[in-house]
Amino acid sequence: MGAYVYMLRCADASYYVGSATGNDLWKRMAEHETGAYRGYTFKRRPVQLVWSEYFDRITDAIAVERQIKGWSRLKKEALIRGDWDQIKQLAKRGTTAAKQTQPSYLRSLARSAKRLEGWKQTPCLRPSFETRAFGALLRMTAGFVAKAGHPSFFSNRVTARCS
Numbered sequence: 001m002g003a004y005v006y007m008l009r010c011a012d013a014s015y016y017v018g019s020a021t022g023n024d025l026w027k028r029m030a031e032h033e034t035g036a037y038r039g040y041t042f043k044r045r046p047v048q049l050v051w052s053e054y055f056d057r058i059t060d061a062i063a064v065e066r067q068i069k070g071w072s073r074l075k076k077e078a079l080i081r082g083d084w085d086q087i088k089q090l091a092k093r094g095t096t097a098a099k100q101t102q103p104s105y106l107r108s109l110a111r112s113a114k115r116l117e118g119w120k121q122t123p124c125l126r127p128s129f130e131t132r133a134f135g136a137l138l139r140m141t142a143g144f145v146a147k148a149g150h151p152s153f154f155s156n157r158v159t160a161r162c163s
Contacts, residue, residue, distance in 0.1 A: 003061035005068065006052040007076065008032060010044035015076050019065045025052055051080045 004025045008016040020028035029049055032041045041047050055061040068076065078086040 001058065002054055002056045003058045004028075004052050004054050005061050005065045007050050007068070007080065008041060008047040009050045010041055010047050012044050014044065015050075015073065016041050016044075016047065017065055017068045017076075019061050021058060021061075025049075 001022065003019050003021045005017070005019050006025060006028075008018070010016055016032075018028070029047075031037060032047050033045065035042050035045060053064070055064065068079070071079075072090065075087060075090045078084075078090060
């Protein structure tokens, strides 16, 4: 006896991944639609079946269900479309849609620049501080993120210069 692994799109646009033993997936779909069990989909009806796969062994189906439940929304949507190239890309450690568009050192620099803009508005800041802060931003891109990127690193310097 085998089992199905399936994915539903709920009314709130979230995805539900589940499994159903036996050869009748439609019985399980009807249970979701009627709200036979008070689970995740109960308050998110109506639901729509967007993907399913049959497995000969129940243990395989359970393993795949657990794996898919841990996937990001992007990866689930790639599975629905059958886009295996994107699934492979998203399977690489640390990839998301935002991370694919820009290298990490540029994202880090942009975040730090936003913090610096807020600090520039502090009345006691002097050009020498801004010069040192910009130098710290450059060091961050070289990999010195730990201490130089922490806000207290800069605020201690500002306090010292303002007193």
